[in-house]
Amino acid sequence: YCLNDSTSSQISLHYGYTINKVIQVHDRIFSCMAGSLADAQAVTKAAKFHLSFHSVQMETPPLVIAAASVLKELCYKNKDELQAGFITAGWDRKKGPQVYVVSLGGMLISQPVTIGGSGSTYIYGYVDAKYKPNMSKEECLQFATNALALAMGRDNVSGGVAHLVVVTETGVEHVVVPGDKLPKFHNE
Amino acid sequence: MSRGSSAGFDRHITIFSPEGRLYQVEYAFKAINQGGLTSVAVRGKDCAIVVTQKKVPDKLLDAATVTHLFRITDNIGCVMSGMTADSKSQVQRARYEAANWQYKYGYEIPVDMLCKRIADISQVYTQNAEMRPLGCMILIGVDEEHGPQVYKCDPAGYYCGFKATAAGVKQTEATSFLEKKVKKKLDWTFDQTIETAISCLSTVLSIDFKPSELEVGVVTTQDPKFSQSVIAAHFECDMSNGVFTPNMKGAQSQCKDAD
Numbered sequence: 526y527c528l529n530d531s532t533s534s535q536i537s538l539h540y541g542y543t544i545n546k547v548i549q550v551h552d553r554i555f556s557c558m559a560g561s562l563a564d565a566q567a568v569t570k571a572a573k574f575h576l577s578f579h580s581v582q583m584e585t586p587p588l589v590i591a592a593a594s595v596l597k598e599l600c601y602k603n604k605d606e607l608q609a610g611f612i613t614a615g616w617d618r619k620k621g622p623q624v625y626v627v628s629l630g631g632m633l634i635s636q637p638v639t640i641g642g643s644g645s646t647y648i649y650g651y652v653d654a655k656y657k658p659n660m661s662k663e664e665c666l667q668f669a670t671n672a673l674a675l676a677m678g679r680d681n682v683s684g685g686v687a688h689l690v691v692v693t694e695t696g697v698e699h700v701v702v703p704g705d706k707l708p709k710f711h712n713e
Numbered sequence: 714m715s716r717g718s719s720a721g722f723d724r725h726i727t728i729f730s731p732e733g734r735l736y737q738v739e740y741a742f743k744a745i746n747q748g749g750l751t752s753v754a755v756r757g758k759d760c761a762i763v764v765t766q767k768k769v770p771d772k773l774l775d776a777a778t779v780t781h782l783f784r785i786t787d788n789i790g791c792v793m794s795g796m797t798a799d800s801k802s803q804v805q806r807a808r809y810e811a812a813n814w815q816y817k818y819g820y821e822i823p824v825d826m827l828c829k830r831i832a833d834i835s836q837v838y839t840q841n842a843e844m845r846p847l848g849c850m851i852l853i854g855v856d857e858e859h860g861p862q863v864y865k866c867d868p869a870g871y872y873c874g875f876k877a878t879a880a881g882v883k884q885t886e887a888t889s890f891l892e893k894k895v896k897k898k899l900d901w902t903f904d905q906t907i908e909t910a911i912s913c914l915s916t917v918l919s920i921d922f923k924p925s926e927l928e929v930g931v932v933t934t935q936d937p938k939f940s941q942s943v944i945a946a947h948f949e950c951d952m953s954n955g956v957f958t959p960n961m962k963g964a965q966s967q968c969k970d971a972d
Contacts, residue, residue, distance in 0.1 A: 570816060571816070573815075573816070574812050574813070574815065574816035577786075577812050577815065578808060578809065578812040581784055581785070581786065581808050581812070582805075582808065584784065
């Protein structure tokens with residue numbers, strides 16, 4: 526599942542054995558898939574197509590809300606057939622780092638931090654308590670890694686490798702943390 | 714020769730004349746000169762350049778919004794010759810075709826395939842009575858396997874890859890100029906390619922260009938992204954009168970001195 530927080534940098538985490546569920550939909554915009562992966566993949570591919578066309582026409586990189594809206598349109602218009610949700614996070618020139626959530630039925634909402642997936646239920650408390658706005662990149666990474674480690678520790682269907690993506694104005698950084706290198710807590 | 718009867722529509726829609734000509738397609742070629750511009754594209758050893766005139770006829774026009782260079786994908790760009798509105802429509806279609814290819818097949822469309830697609834669409838317009846043929850498109854891009862490419866497709870639906878080509882009003886003169894240059898040397902460096910393209914336009918149109926009067930699109934193997942080159946560096950060669958003076962042999966060393 527995904528955890529995002531919007532501050533000066535943007536972190537998007539995902540893990541699931543070796544499947545990378547964090548997809549790059551544009552240069553500075555990433556999307557985490559949830560739900561039926563086949564549906565999510567199909568929707569993401571269609572969204573990439575729409576976004577690239579939009580971006581070429583506008584002659585400028587797309588806004589994060591544009592990416593999220595494209596996903597929302599696809600999810601909402603096809604809600605009868607699809608079972609896919611997304612967390613879209615990225616950076617654009619207008620509003621800087623942002624996080625949007627598109628739920629299963631196609632609701633689009635902007636949030637400073639969001640979590641999703643089966644293990645997310647175990648870390649709502651941690652996220653609510655430990656999140657503070659305007660964290661630095663290192664604090665964000667630590668916060669996200671801790672949250673993931675806690676969730677992985679408790680959720681029996683989550684595990685494997687943690688994928689983190691840091692999106693900033695200047696570029697994109699991928700951080701991959703194998704399960705055994707994640708921080709350990711008292712519950713283990 | 715005995716003339717077959719024609720109902721007189723052969724000039725109005727794209728059906729054959731008794732001599733086997735498609736008048737509408739021929740008129741479409743004439744229409745390319747309506748814009749009054751000439752464009753030149755040259756392929757170097759590791760780059761492809763496209764240069765076109767930038768004419769802003771009205772003082773009130775915002776020059777930044779007047780352009781005939783368009784980006785089709787990140788790595789493919791084009792220059793359109795012909796009526797501007799038709800050009801925009803073709804560019805839009807090209808963008809859609811490229812995006813659709815990426816979506817369907819999962820990788821970026823190669824330059825020659827895109828040109829082929831546009832050419833095939835143009836050919837349909839030469840058969841359908843309800844559509845008229847559109848303008849001429851020169852595409853540049855760097856192909857993964859074949860390096861930098863220049864492709865041109867015309868209103869007849871014919872397309873071809875070129876070492877160097879021209880389109881527009883002074884197409885014939887520009888093409889002969891380029892033929893002479895290509896005969897002498899083929900694997901130009903980036904600087905030499907730009908020199909060739911700009912000097913071709915300069916010579917053929919007898920204009921000493923200022924930077925604001927030209928649009929240059931560039932793709933290189935080092936940086937395959939289609940970019941509109943700021944060719945100020947090349948104009949620094951002769952900043953004394955603020956005008957670019959093409960000089961194939963000397964310009965390169967002059968540019969280095971200017972740096």
